[in-house]
Amino acid sequence: MPQPSFTRRTVLGTLGAAALTASTAVRAQGKWPDKPIKLVVPFAAGVSPDVVSRILAEPLGRALGQPLIIDNRAGAAGIIGAEVAARSPGDGYTLFMTVNSIMGINPAVYTKLPYDVQKDFAPVTLVARVPYVLITGMNQPDTTLKALLARAKAKPDSVEYGSLGVGSGPHVVMEMMNNMAGIKMVHVAYKGSPVQDVIAGQVPLAFDPATTAIPLVKGGKARALAITSPKRSPALPDVPTVAELLPGYDGDGWQGFYMPAGTPKEIVARMNTEIVKVLRQPDVQNKLIDLGLQPVGNSIDDFSRISRDEYDKWARIAKANNIRVE
Known part of the structure; x- marks a missing residue:
């Protein structure tokens, strides 16, 4: 079988094309964000995750230079909104406000879900604990x-x-x-x-x-x-x-931000940085505390660990008590 012939020109041309593609990707990422960001909330307007999203959306939009548009997708114990977020492009223009019941409990109790919480989402930060x-x-x-x-x-x-x-x-x-x-x-x-x-x-x-x-x-x-x-x-x-009375008990819920899997790590990191800064603002903290929440704002690695631990924790509880939803 004849072997392909590589000339100096074709090799340089291939390298040049690859460099151009990489350069274009870097430039495109460098512009992020250059349009509004969709913030998917898997609950109706007025409930706690929606209220918190609206508290954070304005200062976060100012920090990013683009507005956050809240998209309420309520229903089916949060599954509808989670699927919308999971199926969104990983281009940095979708942010997902969710809670521990969706990310940790639903996978343990539902027989089938239209997404995989371990594979379809990129953790950003824990926003608040919800006692x-x-x-x-x-x-x-x-x-x-x-x-x-x-x-x-x-x-x-x-x-x-x-x-x-x-x-x-x-x-x-x-x-x-x-x-x-x-x-x-x-x-x-x-x-x-x-x-x-x-x-x-x-x-x-x-x-x-x-x-x-x-x-x-x-x-x-x-x-x-x-x-x-x-x-x-x-x-x-x-x-x-x-x-x-029962040492070791910790049943708090939480609210946190994720982005679709495949979102560039640099964008996820930038989103983490800006959200944590917003959560450090005294007026934002006071608003969350007034709601009975405990503001957090942590690293991507810490939130990833919490997400995994929650998944394992509730799976054990669901199995021990035969909690299943068909």
Whole structure:
């Protein structure tokens, strides 16, 4: 078979073309961003991740020199929005605000997802920790977590709790607490929030995100028995952590930013730098703290590790409690 003939001209031409391509890519990346960036939020307007996105979008847009356009894609426990983000081009013009239930819990409880959280997303930074507060109605008998756990242990299956649904954050964090306490409570799965029924006394208790639980507790509509964070919340300093009774317990949720897989590392790094700077601004921190959140802003490597750990953690809880959604 005749061998291809490489002349000095063709070799130089090939090298020149490669250099031109690389140079063009560098120049194109150097212009980033030169148009608005889409910020996909997998929830409806007005819920906590959307509110946080809007708090961050304006200062982040100023830092990047381009506006961030929020694209709310609610539904199916965040799966719709996550798929939109996963299928978006990795060109640096899609940012994804998501939460631990989508990235850590859904893969553990759903039989099939239209994306792979480990392969289709590039972690950017953890934005904030989102504590859950264990709330009960003001007319309920238990005024402390210790009393609740003792009653549930004495009479298995005698205590009910509500959640946002099978496989939701409030469901799995409650089951983790039950496992560590050696108790069994009855899960009542709602299609929405059970909070109003907790207040009315129709279901005794539920874990609720701090963003909505704190106003209820401070307004005297619900009693807080415990909080999922390793440390007490400044917003509820008198409310103990679950870990004070069950050492090692950490059921906090979180909110964080990802970009589609394939986004150039330099762009992901720049996005990380600018978001962390925004999260360090006192006015931004105060707004997040007022919502009951704990601002973070960490490195890509740290957030990647947290993402992997969360994935493994909730997979264990889901398997131990046979939590599956077909």
